[in-house]
Amino acid sequence: MITLLIRAGIYLASAAIGLIVADLILEDFRIEWSQWWGFVICVVIFAVLQSILAPWVSKLADRYAPVLLGGIGIISTLIALVVVVLLPIGGLRISGVAGWVLGAVIVWLVTALGTVLLPMIFIKRKVQERRSR
Numbered sequence: 001m002i003t004l005l006i007r008a009g010i011y012l013a014s015a016a017i018g019l020i021v022a023d024l025i026l027e028d029f030r031i032e033w034s035q036w037w038g039f040v041i042c043v044v045i046f047a048v049l050q051s052i053l054a055p056w057v058s059k060l061a062d063r064y065a066p067v068l069l070g071g072i073g074i075i076s077t078l079i080a081l082v083v084v085v086l087l088p089i090g091g092l093r094i095s096g097v098a099g100w101v102l103g104a105v106i107v108w109l110v111t112a113l114g115t116v117l118l119p120m121i122f123i124k125r126k127v128q129e130r131r132s133r
Helices: 002-025 033-064 066-086 096-132
Strands: 029-031 092-094
Touching (some): 002 029, 002 033, 002 096, 033 066, 033 092, 066 092, 092 096
16 A cells, blocks of 8 residues: 555656646746646646556557557647646646647656656665665
8 A cells, every 4th residue: 555655656746747847848838836736736637647548548549559559658648638738727738739749748758757767766765774774
């Protein structure tokens, strides 16, 4: 159970970092910081949608369009972003083709890297703490 909570926390953190990086890089991808609670809700909804959509989109692609299997992460990221932006909670605004396409790629890439690198950082810290005892 603790491992599941840690993984969920890491995924939420990597999703938040991905959205922030896209906001910093792209002009058409904007986090509305005046509604910080909206951003927090966006991160949670995005992470939940991403975890649900990735396997579902993978099954659909496997059945109907095997060529798309390599882009499952980006496609599910784009769908999750569309849903989050359409929700009336505020917190995230995306406009223009570049904002949507590049935003999905950046968020997907950072989230993928975060889910791999963040656990390594925490494991390294735990090992160092135990060695120093």
